[in-house]
Amino acid sequence: MKRALVLLGQTTVEGLRWLGETQLLLWQALGFVFRGRISRRETVRQMLIVQMSVIGFDSQLIVFLTLLSGGMVLALNTSRFLVTWGATEFAGGGVALAVVRELAPVLTAVVVAARVGSAIAAELGSMKISEQVDALRSLAVNPVEYLVVPRLLAAVVMLPVLTVLADAMGGLGAYLVGVTQGIPSQEFVRSVQRFLTSYDLLSGLIKAAVFGFIIGLVACHSGLRARGGAEGVGRATTSSVVSTIVLIYLSDYVLSWILLSVQAMIAR
DSSP: OHHHHHHHHHHHHHHHHHHHHHHHHHHHHHHHHHTTOOOHHHHHHIIIIIIHHIIIIIHHHHHHHHHHHHHHHHHHHHHHHHHHTTOGGGHHHHHHHHIIIIIHHHHHHHHHIIIIIHHHHHHHHHHHHTTHHHHHHHTTOOHIIIIIHHHHHHHHHHHHHHHHHHHHHHHHHHHHHHHHTTOOHHHHHHHHHHHOOHHHHHHHHHHHHHHHHHHHHHHHHHHHTOOSHHHHHHHHHHHHHHHHHHHHHHHHHHHHHHHHHHHHHHHO
16 A cells, blocks of 8 residues: 555656646747747758658658548448438538548647657657757757757648648548448538538647647657666657657547537637
8 A cells, every 4th residue: 555655656746747847848949939039940951851751751651541541441330321321411521520620630640649759759868868968058059949949840830731631541531432332422522512611621730730739849858858878768759659649639639629619609
């Protein structure tokens, strides 16, 4: 019993410490952004070189296969039911809403968190262990301004771009399966046009931007917090992926509730 209470206390303290450090890093990064202290060259490099190669190319195949498969499975399960009950006019719209609002932003964020978040955490962790971060401080360069802000902005910008492409792949997979299950092609397309609105697309992109912010922030924090040699870098990388995925799922519910409430207010 005593050991359990000690473990619970240590876990609670560690969690509060992690939360406090993350919030501090968040406010520091936002302070540099709002004051316009952004390393434009490094930000562009992260977007066009690092993030485009990682998010824009390496992760594209994984995201496309994930969303293509997700759209196909979703259409397979719903199409048979709707064809049986003669409600095929809802097939395309229902699947499109699920893909655009939930599947595309969430699955894309999870893939990017595993692929890109881990890479950022490992990179910054290696810099921290090899004292490159301390070297920046000795040169009067703030590590948050030079290392965190560019990666944070790159993740926020690039994840919605990748989500748009994921929307298209998920819709394509759903269309291909829906047609083979007996849903007329034109009826599927009309259903999408009838039920899918620009607000639904915007909701998915808002989620993607928030998820990108979470990925960049947690990955940078985990990397800068690394200690203990190569083993510490490995722990930081694992912690980054696990923490990011948990936060993505939690924030997804909160964002869904907020966005649906706003949509209900607009519809009144």
